[in-house]
Amino acid sequence: MSPPEDKLVLFEIRHACSPCGRRLTANPLTVRFLSLVTGAVLIMLSSAMRRGCLNRPAEAVTLIEVLVVIAVVVVSLLFAVATHDHRTKSPTTQCSNNLGQIGVGLHAFATDHGDHFPPQVSVGNGGSMEFIGRGSPAAHFQTLSNEMRLKVWICPTDEIKKPANNYAAFDDRNLSYFLSMDAAPTNTQPQFIILAGDRHLEVAGQPVRPGLFTFSSNTPVSWTRELHRDASQSRGGVVLFVDGHVEFLKHDRVVAAVKGQGLGTNRLAVP
Ligand SMILES: [Zn+2]
16 A cells, blocks of 8 residues: 555656665655745746846846756755665565575574574573464573564564564564574575565465475475565565574565475474
């Protein structure tokens, strides 16, 4: 859904921003304000001409009017560029950053726990192994609570999940990402093993329900259209692999990623 003010856009200044690739769009309020200023200046000029304050030929006044209009257009273009914030990131970039941070957190945990991720370490030793049967990723991710902000667990395109107020209240309602129960830092070819990712998985046209989801290399895993709808025409989502790298995968690429996994089966806890 577009915000209502989009309908009021008089015109757009389309220009690709070189550092971040985003399209620059003039703020509609800015455009309207500058249009008003232009109108006011022109009215003042023509009134001054009528009163004879400007003792010049009609052609010279017309030239002044043209120059004023050109100046206002240039200022509006500069304003549009100046107000563009390079720190604004696309939802897919924000989601990839979230999963990248989760990967760093999981590997930091593994470094402190004998090269094991939380589901491979018992609760008594700071892990979450006993919670695997619940199929809920929250208890596993909660082992990283010391180093993670609560917003990290939410995909910016997820309209259902909201950040928890604190870790005492943290559960699957505050999570957009699934977590593998079987992926491990010691996997051979960790660049192909799926560790975590966006929750909107589907198999053979049916959304994967919350809980423990087991897939093998033959399972036709794809995405629903629930998250990342605007990222491209086709369905897509972000996946974190065991080696820590993050990728936005479209439908065919996620099928290939699942097929290429070295694991016999991979169990995912889906929120
Ligand atoms: Zn996402």
